[in-house]
Amino acid sequence: MSIRIGIMGYGNLGRGIECAVKQNDDLELAAVFTRREPSTVSVMTEGVSVCSVNDIESWKDKIDVLILCGGSATDLPEQTPKYAKLFNVIDSFDTHARIPEHFANVDAAAKESGHIGIISVGWDPGMFSLNRMYANAILPDGKDYTFWGKGVSQGHSDAIRRIEGVKNAKQYTIPVDSALEQVRAGKNPELTTRQKHTRECFVVLEDGADAAKVEEEIKTMPNYFADYDTTVHFISEEELLRDHSGIPHGGFVIRTGKTGWNGENNHVIEYSLKLDSNPEFTSSVLVAYARAAYKMSKEGQTGCKTVFDVAPAYLSALDGAELRKNLL
Amino acid sequence: MSIRIGIMGYGNLGRGIECAVKQNDDLELAAVFTRREPSTVSVMTEGVSVCSVNDIESWKDKIDVLILCGGSATDLPEQTPKYAKLFNVIDSFDTHARIPEHFANVDAAAKESGHIGIISVGWDPGMFSLNRMYANAILPDGKDYTFWGKGVSQGHSDAIRRIEGVKNAKQYTIPVDSALEQVRAGKNPELTTRQKHTRECFVVLEDGADAAKVEEEIKTMPNYFADYDTTVHFISEEELLRDHSGIPHGGFVIRTGKTGWNGENNHVIEYSLKLDSNPEFTSSVLVAYARAAYKMSKEGQTGCKTVFDVAPAYLSALDGAELRKNLL
Numbered sequence: 111m112s113i114r115i116g117i118m119g120y121g122n123l124g125r126g127i128e129c130a131v132k133q134n135d136d137l138e139l140a141a142v143f144t145r146r147e148p149s150t151v152s153v154m155t156e157g158v159s160v161c162s163v164n165d166i167e168s169w170k171d172k173i174d175v176l177i178l179c180g181g182s183a184t185d186l187p188e189q190t191p192k193y194a195k196l197f198n199v200i201d202s203f204d205t206h207a208r209i210p211e212h213f214a215n216v217d218a219a220a221k222e223s224g225h226i227g228i229i230s231v232g233w234d235p236g237m238f239s240l241n242r243m244y245a246n247a248i249l250p251d252g253k254d255y256t257f258w259g260k261g262v263s264q265g266h267s268d269a270i271r272r273i274e275g276v277k278n279a280k281q282y283t284i285p286v287d288s289a290l291e292q293v294r295a296g297k298n299p300e301l302t303t304r305q306k307h308t309r310e311c312f313v314v315l316e317d318g319a320d321a322a323k324v325e326e327e328i329k330t331m332p333n334y335f336a337d338y339d340t341t342v343h344f345i346s347e348e349e350l351l352r353d354h355s356g357i358p359h360g361g362f363v364i365r366t367g368k369t370g371w372n373g374e375n376n377h378v379i380e381y382s383l384k385l386d387s388n389p390e391f392t393s394s395v396l397v398a399y400a401r402a403a404y405k406m407s408k409e410g411q412t413g414c415k416t417v418f419d420v421a422p423a424y425l426s427a428l429d430g431a432e433l434r435k436n437l438l
Numbered sequence: 439m440s441i442r443i444g445i446m447g448y449g450n451l452g453r454g455i456e457c458a459v460k461q462n463d464d465l466e467l468a469a470v471f472t473r474r475e476p477s478t479v480s481v482m483t484e485g486v487s488v489c490s491v492n493d494i495e496s497w498k499d500k501i502d503v504l505i506l507c508g509g510s511a512t513d514l515p516e517q518t519p520k521y522a523k524l525f526n527v528i529d530s531f532d533t534h535a536r537i538p539e540h541f542a543n544v545d546a547a548a549k550e551s552g553h554i555g556i557i558s559v560g561w562d563p564g565m566f567s568l569n570r571m572y573a574n575a576i577l578p579d580g581k582d583y584t585f586w587g588k589g590v591s592q593g594h595s596d597a598i599r600r601i602e603g604v605k606n607a608k609q610y611t612i613p614v615d616s617a618l619e620q621v622r623a624g625k626n627p628e629l630t631t632r633q634k635h636t637r638e639c640f641v642v643l644e645d646g647a648d649a650a651k652v653e654e655e656i657k658t659m660p661n662y663f664a665d666y667d668t669t670v671h672f673i674s675e676e677e678l679l680r681d682h683s684g685i686p687h688g689g690f691v692i693r694t695g696k697t698g699w700n701g702e703n704n705h706v707i708e709y710s711l712k713l714d715s716n717p718e719f720t721s722s723v724l725v726a727y728a729r730a731a732y733k734m735s736k737e738g739q740t741g742c743k744t745v746f747d748v749a750p751a752y753l754s755a756l757d758g759a760e761l762r763k764n765l766l
Contacts, residue, residue: 126697128699129697129698129699130697132699133578133579133697134578154699206766209762209763209766210759210762210763213762230766235766237572237576237707239765239766240572240750241709242765243750243751243753243754243761243765244565244568244750244753246754246765247726247729247750247753247754247755248565248719248722248723248726248753249722250461250462250755251461294712369454369457369458369461369714369715369718369719369721369722370457370715370718371456371457371460371482375713375714375715375718376714377711377712377713377714377715377719377722378710378711378712378713379565379710379711380708380709380710380711380712381569381708381709382706382707382708383705383706383707383708384622384705384706384708385703385705385706386697386703386704386705387697387698387703387705390697390698390703391576391697391705393697394576394577394697395576398575398576401575416761416762416766417750417766418749418750418751418754418758418761418762418765418766419749419750419751419758420749420750421746421747421748421749422568422571422572422575422745422746422747422748422750423571423746423747425571425572425575425576426571426574426575426746427575427578430746430747431538433571433744433746434537434538434541434744434746435537435538437567437570437571437574437746438534438537438558438563438567438744438745438746
């Protein structure tokens with residue numbers, strides 16, 4: 111029997127989950143839940159119901175794992191603990207400072223109801239966190255570096271769109287090659303924000319907007335751009351749609367460290383991702399952890415977990431003997 | 439109280455374990471066991487006893503995890519199950535075809551005695567296996583590539599040394615850059631053995647040996663060299679000692695895969711290692727898994743495990759809340 115997956119929220123991430131479920135024979139999509147009027151939402155998988163979030167309780171025994179595809183700002187802090195009372199749940203909560211609080215809320219709800227809740231799943235937090243953790247455990251005397259990109263930052267694109275005179279915009283975060291090379295060479299550089307990443311913006315202006323003023327406003331925006339070398343390109347709406355519709359991303363997690371009686375030997379551990387679609391890759395990670403949530407729940411485990419708490423084998427559709435034979 | 443580590447076998451790997459234990463405040467070296475006459479072996483850690491392997495049973499309650507540093511050909515198949523009867527054990531067993539049999543033997547012994555045995559720990563098998571497994575679970579529609587090097591292959595160096603007229607030799611395995619680039623670009627090439635790696639040999643001849651004959655014998659050696667583009671350099675013993683005394687290694691695990699309703703988006707997951715000292719890095723991985731074995735044993739788990747079965751958090755000296763705060 112397949113593991114029955116529910117999707118809560120049908121945006122980029124929800125659609126990515128739907129695609130990922132299709133790639134995994136041991137999973138099936140049971141239902142998609144939306145806050146919109148269900149008749150206005152159509153999904154790609156034949157025969158799958160789109161249901162109102164108000165009816166979710168009736169699906170209690172028809173879904174093995176519910177994947178929450180809302181935002182970290184307001185959706186997930188409320189939804190993940192709430193639905194952990196009814197289902198095994200997974201989310202991609204990424205507001206770092208609020209993880210301890212979110213973990214505690216999900217843990218309490220999941221333990222009380224006897225479910226598993228896995229939070230902060232994706233690539234950062236998620237696969238990048240895992241790689242930081244493994245590398246730290248292996249090389250305790252070392253230094254961590256994380257670089258993001260080249261990729262689209264939704265937050266920075268949104269920040270540009272809020273500027274008066276901007277009709278549309280896309281922002282790319284780009285790691286600085288020479289900084290990456292220094293790190294890989296084991297030079298352990300101390301890098302400022304400006305030395306690690308540059309920001310490149312493609313902006314469509316409203317008719318009659320003042321380009322110089324918009325550019326100045328972008329480049330001096332605190333937190334978002336002021337600390338970076340930022341390039342601004344003004345383009346037409348057609349160009350933006352044609353050349354910048356994708357949502358690529360990726361990045362690099364590197365740890366350099368020393369071993370030996372006197373720290374005489376150097377080592378570099380590097381993990382990198384190059385992703386055509388940020389939401390589809392995040393969805394693929396979520397779906398693998400949904401399988402893990404199902405297996406852990408079957409074993410009687412309950413409460414909140416993160417990627418650190420999940421033994422790798424749970425993510426795979428293969429059993430232990432197959433894993434040892436094919437992948438060890 | 440510290441986790442008490444025992445080392446069985448004091449060669450390159452055993453010395454690496456000793457160095458790695460020193461880097462971890464929650465671990466202490468309890469004893470080193472040797473098949474040699476103990477008085478002929480001196481270790482670097484002050485106050486640590488070197489004991490005969492014959493006396494190991496008396497250490498039953500004084501060691502939390504015994505790390506087995508022998509070879510996979512004859513030592514580990516016998517030692518790991520044998521000592522799993524007395525201790526929690528870890529090894530770096532790397533004879534791939536015999537892993538199922540070794541797993542079964544260690545599992546039976548460890549379950550009967552109530553211990554944990556973690557086998558095939560290191561970087562390949564080990565961290566490379568883990569990265570293959572995670573990447574396969576995330577991108578089920580994809581292709582795996584493993585490249586090794588640049589690094590010293592002991593097996594190939596030994597094979598050269600067995601040739602008549604060779605006094606000493608060191609062999610480097612080198613990944614082919616253009617193949618790596620094709621893989622990273624998502625081109626999914628089918629690569630032959632020759633297209634993935636080259637082999638470079640530094641050879642010291644015995645007086646009067648025939649260089650051309652030795653070179654021919656190396657280049658045509660079945661399994662080891664015949665399927666590769668091999669370069670042979672004849673150098674003096676002084677040059678070999680001066681320039682080729684290190685034991686560097688490393689490599690790349692890459693998985694490329696597709697997502698999207700019609701497989702329209704491509705992704706590249708890459709994990710790489712660049713290691714000054716192969717045995718010291720392997721030792722560092724073993725020591726992190728020794729911590730995991732201790733924690734899992736404390737929880738009452740028993741039997742044989744591999745890296746696939748160990749939740750990442752067990753490897754770290756930090757607790758769950760610290761991990762979530764600092765590394766998630």
